[in-house]
Amino acid sequence: MTIHFAEPPVTERGAGAVPLELGPPRHITYLRISVTDRCNLRCQYCMPEDQEFFDRDRLLTFEEIATVAGVLARHGVNKIRLTGGEPLLRRQVELLVAQLAALPGAPRVVMTTNGLLLARHARALREAGLSRLNVSLDTLRPGRFELIARRPGLQQVIDGLRAAHEAGFRGTKLNMVVMGGVNDDELPDMLAFAHEHGLQARFIEFMPLQSNDYGLRAQRVPLDEIRRRIEAVSPLVPRERGTGPADTYTLQATGQPVGIIAAISLPFCETCNRLRLTADGVLRSCLFEGGEVAVRELVRSGAGLEAGLEAAMDYLRRVKPAVHAGYGHVQMNQVGG
DSSP, rough: OOOOOEEEOHHHOOTOOOOOOSSOOOOOOEEEEEOOOOOOHHHTTTTOOOOOOOOGGGGGHHHHHHHHHHHHTTTOOEEEESEEEEEETTTTHHHHHHHHHTTTTTOEEEEEOOOOTTHHHHHHHHTTTOOOEEEEEEOHHHHHHHHHHHSSOHHHHHHHHHHHHTTTOOOOOOEEEEEEETOOOOOOHHHHHHHHTOOEEEEEEEOOBBBGGTTTTEEOOOOOHHHHHHHSSSSSSEOOOOSSSHHHHETTTTOOOOEEEEEETSSOOOOOOOEETTTTTTEOOSSSSSEEOOOOHHHHHHHTHHHHHHHHHHHHHHOOOOOOOSSSSSSHHHHTT
């Protein structure tokens, strides 16, 4: 079976998109897997109110996901993140966690969730082998939560964080998308909440995507301003930067870790070590830019599977951009933000 290498059309990628060029192969160690595009929230920076979701037969099964991840694990991937949409909407997702954790090399399996269903699933996820959680939380105010997410649910997220701690999760990261005129006044409150509950606060610069009209619905608060707001509480002491997207610090007053992800102000493209697998079976080299390879039919046919996935990985590791154009043409919930 012939594998399909796809470059998004220029009309979809938009003016200013970075041209795809084959370059030296990147060392890929990190795979982000969107297990579903469905979500129980409708966050304004992530998807439209009237979102249409994939038909279920388009979604990769757990076995198909594990097949793709297994090949990539044999070629250097040692960390796998489950995302969505909302991954906990995928029934019995803990079974997938167990399959991935048992792959050759025992890759570390982590998850990003909005936390609404976490109280129900935390213990099963831990027992299945999930090693860490990132929980998205953009505000500590119930009314503002509903404004951002177009749904209520703040108390459910807080209950989920408590359940995760009781289940044995430590080092849970609290991801806050900072939006000017929306929630940017809450950085001190989020720092205090994270410290009180033993969480790692991470502040994420708003990223313009197709799903949020390229940023017209919110004001981007750039990296320097986010830092200024935090340092109004206490100085930040820089930590050594790893391969991940976050600049990491210690808040001097409390000793707590703080991360800032500023993919627009300070792109980390040159050190990016990740690929993405969408829920409907497309491998992508980048959230914003880069190439795509549709692998669902390859996986379902089984013909030339290993060689096809190796070819896909080799192509994608060579078209990762040196720097992205600053916006994406795929909705966040469909590519696993």
